[in-house]
Amino acid sequence: MRKWEHGITIRERKPVEQTEASAIRSVSRALSLISLFTRDRQELALRELVELSGLPRTTVIRLVAALEDEGLLWAVGTNSYAVGPGLLRWADLAASAFRMPAEVREALVDLVSRVGETASIYIRDGERRVCIAFEECDQVLRHVAVLGREGPLWRGASGRVLLRDLEDDDLERMARRAPLEAGIDLADLKAWRASVADLGFSLTHNERRDGLSVAAVPLMNESGRAFAALSVAGPTGRVTSDRSDELRIALNQAKSVIDASPFARFGRLGGFVRH
Missing domain, CATH: 3.30.450.40 (GAF domain)
Known part of the structure; x- marks a missing residue:
C-alpha cells in the first residue's frame, strides 16, 4: 500500500512480470490437476485431488471451480469430479492435427x-x-x-x-x-x-x-x-x-x-x- 500526501491510500500495482508468472503457475497447476485423472482413476474426490497434487486445499477448490466453468471437469457426486466434455473437443483436435x-x-x-x-x-x-x-x-x-x-x-x-x-x-x-x-x-x-x-x-x-x-x-x-x-x-x-x-x-x-x-x-x- 502507498499513502499519498493528500491522505488517499491506493494499492500498488504488481509488476507485469509477477502477474504473468502467477498466471503461468495457475495454468500449470490446473493442467496438473487434470493429469491426475487416468483410466484407473476416472473419478477423484476433492480430498484426493488435494493429496495427489500436493497443493493447498483452497488452491485446489479455486482451480476446480475454474475448470468446471470451462467444462474441463465436472462434478459427479458430492465433492467428487471427473474429466468434463470440454476435453472431447481438444482430443478430437489433437487426433486430427x-x-x-x-x-x-x-x-x-x-x-x-x-x-x-x-x-x-x-x-x-x-x-x-x-x-x-x-x-x-x-x-x-x-x-x-x-x-x-x-x-x-x-x-x-x-x-x-x-x-x-x-x-x-x-x-x-x-x-x-x-x-x-x-x-x-x-x-x-x-x-x-x-x-x-x-x-x-x-x-x-x-x-x-x-x-x-x-x-x-x-x-x-x-x-x-x-x-x-x-x-x-x-x-x-x-x-x-x-x-x-x-x-x-x-x-x-x-x-x-x-x-x-x-x-x-x-x-x-x-x-x-x-x-
Whole structure:
C-alpha cells in the first residue's frame, strides 16, 4: 500500500512480470490437476485431488471451480469430479492435427520390418506413459497399440526406461501411489532406474499383460534427458530374452534417427512431462 500526501491510500500495482508468472503457475497447476485423472482413476474426490497434487486445499477448490466453468471437469457426486466434455473437443483436435515428423514415421516402419513386431512411442505424463505413435506389424497374432492409451511407469519396459532421469523424490512419490497389489516399492524403482541408466535398454515379460513381452529404449531430448520411450511389443513366444541383443540393436538404430529428428524438440519444450 502507498499513502499519498493528500491522505488517499491506493494499492500498488504488481509488476507485469509477477502477474504473468502467477498466471503461468495457475495454468500449470490446473493442467496438473487434470493429469491426475487416468483410466484407473476416472473419478477423484476433492480430498484426493488435494493429496495427489500436493497443493493447498483452497488452491485446489479455486482451480476446480475454474475448470468446471470451462467444462474441463465436472462434478459427479458430492465433492467428487471427473474429466468434463470440454476435453472431447481438444482430443478430437489433437487426433486430427498432431502429426509425427516423416523421419519418425519412417523409423517406426523400418523398425517393424526389422523385428517383425509392433513398434510404439510413449511419452511421459507425470507418473504415466501415453502412446502417441505406433506402427503395427502384419503378424496374425500381434500387439495392438492404441493412441492415447496410458499406463504406469512401473509396469513394462516402456515405462521403466522413462525412470532413467527421475529424481529420488519422484520415485518415492510413485512408490507411495502405486497400488498395494502391484507389489512395487522404492527399491524396485531405484534398481530399474539404475539398470536403464547403465544399459540404456529394458526387456520385460508378462508385466503389462500375460503373454506380452516388451523391449524399449529411452528417447532423449536436446538436453540429454529421457522424455519418451521407443518400444517393440509382441507375444512372449516371439519376443524372447534370447533376442535381447537383436532387439536392442534394432531399437537403437531407430532411436538414433528419431533423436536427430524434429521430434527431439518436443522433448526440449517439455512434452507432457509433469510431476
